[in-house]
Amino acid sequence: MTETTQDGSARTSSTRHQGLDRDDVIDAALELVERGGGDALTMRKLAAELGVSPTTIYWHIGNRDELVLAVVRRQAERQAATRVRGRSAQERVSSAARNIWRNALAHRNVTALATQAGATTLLELPLETTLVAELEVAGVRGVAARDALRSILAVIAGFLVLTWRRDDVPDELHPATLWAQVDDDRLSSQTLTALKGRSDPDKLFERTMRSVVEGILADVDR
């Protein structure tokens, strides 16, 4: 059993099956998630990937919940602090918010996993800190800053849910399909037609976020 490896693939640079450490396990787990989503992260698949018995995972990490948290933490480290752009307060706050949004889009599988595990703050804390810093510069402080942050994060989370839904869902559940079956007197035909189409999530995000940030900044002067 010591001689045979599952398949011939030489994946990571590290040796496997002996000298395996916690970091190797987490790296492999993150890779598994990025390739196949959170559902692909099973103890058995991960063990197979590492050429090791499932119980070995339990020795290095605790159980699956702890593994997920470790994966999220690793991704959090990798999310290098991105730069904030813009001159006005409005622009800079929006830019910091957009950074979180774009990052989540770029790493959707890990982000979805974190959301599911209730660990989004763990994942985004550095980026959120930057956002709050920009709010401070804009004069939003204390409880107002906290509420502003939560508000902005809610909008981001909402758009992520909306965007994620598009791919993996059967056609019969798409809004476009369902609206095509609606026939209501209260709605004009032009609106009904529009509802059968798709929105550009990026443009919509920008517009919505602008309204929310404007609302937040408007409260400062009171």
Add this chain to the structure above:
Amino acid sequence: MTETTQDGSARTSSTRHQGLDRDDVIDAALELVERGGGDALTMRKLAAELGVSPTTIYWHIGNRDELVLAVVRRQAERQAATRVRGRSAQERVSSAARNIWRNALAHRNVTALATQAGATTLLELPLETTLVAELEVAGVRGVAARDALRSILAVIAGFLVLTWRRDDVPDELHPATLWAQVDDDRLSSQTLTALKGRSDPDKLFERTMRSVVEGILADVDR
């Protein structure tokens, strides 16, 4: 085997183990979800609940995915159309949005299940239609109405994610706990203190939604 029932509980008014039909299965499934969340909806538990073998479920409904959709459809029927309040366009649109939000809070388990299955539109279509109708009255039509709807739904979804997270998640993952460990020069001490506290999700929802609806209605006159 025909004589013994799992336990002595007489649950629904209908007979069980014979004369069981599709509707009974869906009702029991919905009840299971409302009690224990989506994870509690397993074919085997549902079968046990009905005093029947798991394979029977497959005969009446298809597989688990179809069962979930059936459950969501049933809940959609039950969500009686709620009344829209307010006089101004701003108030009425917000009221229609709030109806969706409140409904989701009241039936969080089914709503979470629907979200997970990508079937929120299936669940909310009647309430969404009412919302669009109010947008029409406010002069928002066609593509603008569609985008406004999606925008508003994103905000609702975001606040749901934010609110759901509060209960079932370990303390070490709560924003309050994580922010307590942050020490960043860019943040004032009063803001750091505030970040350790919780926001009132309802108030925050109202304020954020007001900004978004204002933004939507402001575009009408252009």
Add this chain to the structure above:
DNA sequence: ACCTGAACACCGTTCAAGT
């Protein structure tokens, strides 16, 4: 038409045992 039992291919997790 309606339901069961056995079976398959998966899970997470524990525990005694090996080196």
Add this chain to the structure above:
DNA sequence: ACCTGAACACCGTTCAAGT
């Protein structure tokens, strides 16, 4: 210290078989 094998209690799903 690090790893394995066997086992337990769960999943969803299929399929031949019973009435």
